[in-house]
Amino acid sequence: MDAKKMEQGLALFLEGLEIEDSVFDKELAVKCMLEEWRDEFLSGYLQDPKELLSSDVIADARQMVLMKDISFVSFCAHHLTPISGVVHLAYLPNRKVIGLSRLVKLVRCFSRRLQLQERLTNQLASSLMTHMQAKGSACLIRADQFCVSARGVRERTETITTSFKGSFFTDGSLRRDFLELCRDA
Numbered sequence: 001m002d003a004k005k006m007e008q009g010l011a012l013f014l015e016g017l018e019i020e021d022s023v024f025d026k027e028l029a030v031k032c033m034l035e036e037w038r039d040e041f042l043s044g045y046l047q048d049p050k051e052l053l054s055s056d057v058i059a060d061a062r063q064m065v066l067m068k069d070i071s072f073v074s075f076c077a078h079h080l081t082p083i084s085g086v087v088h089l090a091y092l093p094n095r096k097v098i099g100l101s102r103l104v105k106l107v108r109c110f111s112r113r114l115q116l117q118e119r120l121t122n123q124l125a126s127s128l129m130t131h132m133q134a135k136g137s138a139c140l141i142r143a144d145q146f147c148v149s150a151r152g153v154r155e156r157t158e159t160i161t162t163s164f165k166g167s168f169f170t171d172g173s174l175r176r177d178f179l180e181l182c183r184d185a
Contacts, residue, residue, distance in 0.1 A: 001045060007034050041075060044112030049123075052105050053131040059097050064174070066090040066181055067103045076147045077114040085117075085143025085158075088182040091128040092136040092167050092174070117143055117161050125163035136167030138178045 010030045070087040087107050110123045121139050128137035140162045149156045168175050 001038055001042070003034060003038060006038060007031075010034060010037075040112070042112060042114070044109045047105075047109040047112075049106060049109050049127045050131045052102055052109055053098055053127065055098060055102065057097055057099075058095060059093070060095065061093040061097045062095075064090050064092055064178065065097060065100075066178065067100055068182065070104055070107045072107050072111040072143075074111040074113070074115040074117075074120065076145065077116055079147040079151065080114075081146035081150060083111075083115065083117055083143050083145055085141055087111075087124065088138075088140040088178075089124055089128075090138045090168070090178050090181075091132065091134040094133050094135045096132060098132065117141055117145065117159055121161040121163045125165045125168075129165045134166065136169070136171070136174065137163075137165045138168040138175065139163045140179070140182050 007030055010033050011026070014026050014029060066088065067090070068086075068088045070089060072083075072085060072087055074083045075081065076083055089103050089107065106124060106127060110120055110127075121141050125137040125139040128134045140160065142158055142160050144156065145159050148154075148159075164175055168178060
């Protein structure tokens with residue numbers, strides 16, 4: 001990330017608002033905004049999903065591993081408005097498992113980027129397949145899109161997206177099990 005360009009862009013944005021200087025300290029505001037966007041909201045660009053999933057343990061694990069209700073906040077790539085919701089993420093191990101906190105870290109890695117919910121759903125499921133060689137992966141996201149609730153039609157809705165890879169795509173019974181477990185959330 002180019003912090004200098006981000007800083008210049010934020011300064012121009014505030015200047016373009018044509019707000020009185022007495023309302024707030026623009027220089028301090030730019031500094032605070034830059035730190036938040038770089039170090040928090042967009043910190044996922046500084047993380048490598050492959051590294052997050054590399055600490056695996058060989059185990060005789062062959063059943064679904066599911067972590068439900070992983071909360072996240074992201075920002076819409078089209079409108080820079082928040083996306084807030086929960087992720088249900090599962091994989092079918094291929095003899096390798098990871099520490100469960102790694103699933104949370106994976107969600108943080110991808111959600112702390114400018115996103116579309118559909119892309120986020122696919123990135124999470126694909127990463128488990130690519131970097132863990134899982135037999136299958138599944139992701140279901142339930143989220144509130146502020147680009148819908150805070151602008152335009154201004155309607156609070158829940159958007160649900162899914163992505164099924166490998167065994168979760170080909171095995172209807174496994175997919176139904178995942179969806180049933182997510183329904184209990």
